[in-house]
Amino acid sequence: MSDDRTDKTTGPTPTTGPSILGPAAGFGVTFKAMFKKRLTEQYPEYRKPTAPRFHGRHQLNRHPDGLEKCVGCELCAWACPADAIYVEGADNRDEERYSPGERYGAVYQINYARCILCGLCIEACPTRALTMTNEYELADDSRADLIFTKEQLLVGLSEGMVDTPHAIYPGADEGAYYRGEIPAAAPGTVQQERTVRDKEVQP
Ligand code: SF4
Numbered sequence: 010m011s012d013d014r015t016d017k018t019t020g021p022t023p024t025t026g027p028s029i030l031g032p033a034a035g036f037g038v039t040f041k042a043m044f045k046k047r048l049t050e051q052y053p054e055y056r057k058p059t060a061p062r063f064h065g066r067h068q069l070n071r072h073p074d075g076l077e078k079c080v081g082c083e084l085c086a087w088a089c090p091a092d093a094i095y096v097e098g099a100d101n102r103d104e105e106r107y108s109p110g111e112r113y114g115a116v117y118q119i120n121y122a123r124c125i126l127c128g129l130c131i132e133a134c135p136t137r138a139l140t141m142t143n144e145y146e147l148a149d150d151s152r153a154d155l156i157f158t159k160e161q162l163l164v165g166l167s168e169g170m171v172d173t174p175h176a177i178y179p180g181a182d183e184g185a186y187y188r189g190e191i192p193a194a195a196p197g198t199v200q201q202e203r204t205v206r207d208k209e210v211q212p
Pocket residue numbers: 088089090091092093094119123124125126127128129130131
């Protein structure tokens with residue numbers, strides 16, 4: 010007895026043998042590609058400039074007198090979807106001051122074997138201490154070398170800056186720094202003795 014619900018169109022799939030046009034079609038793709046614009050980059054002899062807002066290697070920024078903007082709050086580490094950031098905050102002391110406020114980033118590491126350069130960490134940073142540069146040459150053959158320490162990430166000194174640790178600008182408080190009222194290090198500012206170092210890199 011036949012079943013009316015049976016789909017009469019189903020059945021064995023017809024097999025098709027090899028077509029003699031198959032190889033010609035493949036070569037056709039190759040032939041067409043010969044006339045397309047070449048995209049080959051002459052790297053590393055020629056380094057193509059990136060877009061201005063390209064997300065590359067990170068940078069830890071300073072205030073105009075050289076004190077560090079990072080307050081060791083770890084918000085960047087919590088925001089990171091790849092768990093690539095490690096931060097340890099510590100208290101400033103008057104005899105060894107790294108940032109204007111109460112806390113600073115004593116240990117700061119970014120693991121570029123994990124980082125996907127998404128930029129969520131710089132969005133999370135409340136002090137603009139963390140930004141990203143256009144630098145993209147981050148490949149290495151050692152996992153340990155891909156973990157950048159605070160010393161590697163901290164921006165260099167510009168004119169008017171004194172390296173940390175050093176005293177806060179005379180008469181200024183933390184707010185004056187964030188309102189941009191500190192133009193440069195006060196005359197006579199000297200670097201204090203440094204007893205805190207970034208921890209050894211653990212691969
Ligand atoms: S760019 Fe993205 S992946 Fe890289 S450290 Fe920042 S949040 Fe993490």
